Amino acid sequence: MDDNLCMAAIAERTGPLEEAEFEAAVHRINQGRLQEGYQRLGTLAKTTRDDRLRSRCMLVLGDVLERMGDLQEALRAWSMLADKPADRRNDIDRRARARIMRAFDEKGLLLPVPDFPPRIQLEITNRCNLRCLMCTRNQMTRPTGDMSFETFRRVADEACLEPGVVICLYYLGEPLLNPALEEMVAYLCANRRRSGVNTVFGIQTNGMLLNRDRARSLLRAGLRGFGFSLDGLEGDLERIRPGASYSVVERHILGLMEVAGELGIHDLDVCITKLCDDPAAPEVARFVERWRPRVANINLIGISKVEGNAYMAADGTIRQVGPPDDARPRHYCGQGSRLLVHWNGDYAFCCPDVNGELRLGNVAERGIREVWNSPEINEIRRRIQAADYTGLPPCERCPHNR
Ligand SMILES: C[S@@+](CC[C@H](N)C(=O)[O-])C[C@H]1O[C@@H](n2cnc3c(N)ncnc32)[C@H](O)[C@@H]1O
Ligand code: SF4
Numbered sequence: 001m002d003d004n005l006c007m008a009a010i011a012e013r014t015g016p017l018e019e020a021e022f023e024a025a026v027h028r029i030n031q032g033r034l035q036e037g038y039q040r041l042g043t044l045a046k047t048t049r050d051d052r053l054r055s056r057c058m059l060v061l062g063d064v065l066e067r068m069g070d071l072q073e074a075l076r077a078w079s080m081l082a083d084k085p086a087d088r089r090n091d092i093d094r095r096a097r098a099r100i101m102r103a104f105d106e107k108g109l110l111l112p113v114p115d116f117p118p119r120i121q122l123e124i125t126n127r128c129n130l131r132c133l134m135c136t137r138n139q140m141t142r143p144t145g146d147m148s149f150e151t152f153r154r155v156a157d158e159a160c161l162e163p164g165v166v167i168c169l170y171y172l173g174e175p176l177l178n179p180a181l182e183e184m185v186a187y188l189c190a191n192r193r194r195s196g197v198n199t200v201f202g203i204q205t206n207g208m209l210l211n212r213d214r215a216r217s218l219l220r221a222g223l224r225g226f227g228f229s230l231d232g233l234e235g236d237l238e239r240i241r242p243g244a245s246y247s248v249v250e251r252h253i254l255g256l257m258e259v260a261g262e263l264g265i266h267d268l269d270v271c272i273t274k275l276c277d278d279p280a281a282p283e284v285a286r287f288v289e290r291w292r293p294r295v296a297n298i299n300l301i302g303i304s305k306v307e308g309n310a311y312m313a314a315d316g317t318i319r320q321v322g323p324p325d326d327a328r329p330r331h332y333c334g335q336g337s338r339l340l341v342h343w344n345g346d347y348a349f350c351c352p353d354v355n356g357e358l359r360l361g362n363v364a365e366r367g368i369r370e371v372w373n374s375p376e377i378n379e380i381r382r383r384i385q386a387a388d389y390t391g392l393p394p395c396e397r398c399p400h401n402r
Contacts, residue, residue, distance in 0.1 A: 018048055022056065029064055038064045049280060055081055055092040062099060072113070075100055076337070100332070113381070116162045117339035117372050121351075122155060123147065123171035125178040126343050130206055130243040132231075133310040133318065134275065134303055137172040140354045142342070146178045151345040153187065154363045160191035160199045167201040171340055172354060176209040182221040189222035202269065204229060206241065207249035215256040219263055227271045227299075228253055232312065233287055240275075240312050254294070271297035278314035304352065305399055328402040330387040333395070339372060347371050349380060353394040 021044050029037035038061065045057035058077050065074035082089070082097035089097065125146040128137060159165050169175050169184065178184075181203075188201050202225020210218075210226075230249055231237055237246040253270065260268040272291050276284050279300045291298055303311045305321045313319050333350075340348040347360040358380055360371050371377060380392070389395035 018044060018050065018053055022053060026060060029060065034064050034068055038068075051280065052090075052092070055090070059092055059096050059099075062096065066099075066103070071103060072337075075103060079332075082331070097331075113336065113372075115373060116165065116369055117337075118164060119166045119168065119338040120155065120159055120368070121168045121171050121338055121340040122152065123173060123341060123343045124152065124169050124175050124181065124184065126171070126173035127177045128172075128174045129177060129208060130174070130241050132206075132241040132244075133312075134240065134306075135172075135309070136304065136306055136352060136354050138309055139306060140172055142355050143344075144173075145343050146180070147341075147343040147345075149180055149183065151341070151343075151363055152180075152184050154345075155341055155368065156184075156188055156191060158368045160188065160195055160197060162199075163197050165199055167199060169201060169203045170205070171342070171351075173343075174206055174209070175203045176205055176214065181223075182217050185218065185221040185223045201225060202227060204273070206244055207252045208244055210252040210256060212255045212259055215252070215259045216263070219256075219260055219265055219268075224265070224267050225269045225271075226256060227273055229275075230272050230291075231275045232283065233290060236283065236312065236316070239318060257294075269297075270295050271299055273299040273301055275301050275303045275311070276314070277303055277311065281314035283314075283316060306352070307397075307399070324397070324399045324402055330389055330401045332385050332387055333398065333401040335384060335400070336381050339368065349377060350394070352398050352400055355394070357394045358392065 021040065025037045025040035025044065027037075028034075028040065041057045041061050041064070045054050045061065048054050048057075058080055062074040062077035065071070065077060078096040078099050080096075081093045082100055125144075126137070126140065126142070127144050127146065131138070156167070159167055167188065169181070175181055185201075188199060192199055201223075203223065204227040207228045207230065228249065229241075230246075230253075231240045232246070234246045237244055237249070253272070257268065257270065272295050274284070274287055278284070284300065288298055288300075305311060307321055307323050310318050310320050333352075335350040335352075338349075338351075340351070341363060342348060342356055345363040346356050347362065348356040349358050349360060360374070360377060366374075383389065383392060384395060384401070387401065389398075389401060395401060
């Protein structure tokens with residue numbers, strides 16, 4: 001979900017001022033002041049309400065990253081533009097796609113990947129207390145369960161030795177349903193102290209179970225990163241996430257912040273995420289208006305539209321997702337920058353592959369570094385980057401590569 005549009009805030013800006021800011025940033029870049037230009041463009045991309053300007057920023061940000069030697073990040077920036085179906089790409093998206101193709105040609109197609117996954121998603125449980133309309137969990141047919149502490153420990157011990165790794169303690173399910181979450185958090189904190197490596201970790205939650213007692217025990221265990229999936233204000237949230245209650249989740253978020261204050265915790269990191277079909281919709285502006293004074297981070301996330309699911313459109317109506325359009329040409333889906341571990345220890349490589357059909361083995365058999373650099377995973381990378389999805393069952397059905 002990290003590949004989506006992220007806006008820390010939506011600022012009130014005017015068109016000509018933003019245009020001038022863009023010009024000023026590009027001017028810096030042309031003068032060779034890459035870092036400065038990069039920062040200004042990054043801020044502009046996050047704050048502007050103008051989609052086209054944001055796209056222009058992303059295109060140039062990719063160019064700067066490439067010049068700075070970070071091709072992986074450059075490709076990520078361009079992919080945000082180019083991963084649209086061909087018939088919906090505009091001139092900027094097409095230019096981004098051309099940049100990606102050129103990079104592929106020059107580099108022999110396989111994207112450069114770090115030798116250890118920068119982000120590991122641990123499905124500490126795939127049980128859930130809600131049945132959200134849009135959730136890819138609706139397509140999950142594997143058995144449900146909680147991750148054993150032994151499985152967790154194997155992953156944590158290897159991952160915590162690698163600087164810069166981010167561990168997400170969730171995948172398909174509600175992490176607060178795992179009663180061992182506090183113990184897992186405490187273990188990660190102990191590993192961090194022991195190794196001196198500052199592993200970053202956090203949860204994403206629907207917030208329904210995070211009452212003050214649970215907040216206190218998680219904070220005491222050492223958890224600081226809390227993402228709340230709050231997809232709408234009163235009424236909307238209940239429609240999108242049957243079983244959820246806006247007033248309860250709001251109370252729990254504010255309660256968490258109060259409890260942190262009582263415990264003297266100053267490094268609490270709360271992020272509110274909102275799925276949205278159109279970041280410029282009035283309901284999004286109302287949402288941001290309500291939450292901007294309360295939390296530092298608001299992430300607006302594009303909805304992955306999977307056949308059989310439903311979602312809330314920009315006009316507030318609930319729409320059913322139909323089958324993907326087979327006539328559309330396939331393109332590189334952008335997956336490959338993270339590793340997932342299912343609750344039973346099975347490795348997975350791609351978020352939309354909810355049943356783990358791209359088989360890579362189990363943590364009891366092989367370590368993270370081994371699987372991440374294995375011939376099997378490299379072959380999958382090669383195939384998806386070439387948009388050659390035939391015979392890869394989840395990819396053949398996936399809406400992300402059209
Ligand atoms: C699968 S949930 C698991 C964690 C927790 N149960 C929750 O709801 O936050 C993780 C994230 O996936 C997001 N998500 C679910 N369905 C999605 C979709 N169709 N497109 C994009 N994100 C989705 C949720 O909003 C949530 O932020
Ligand atoms: S709460 Fe999270 S995991 Fe559960 S159905 Fe909703 S989005 Fe999916």
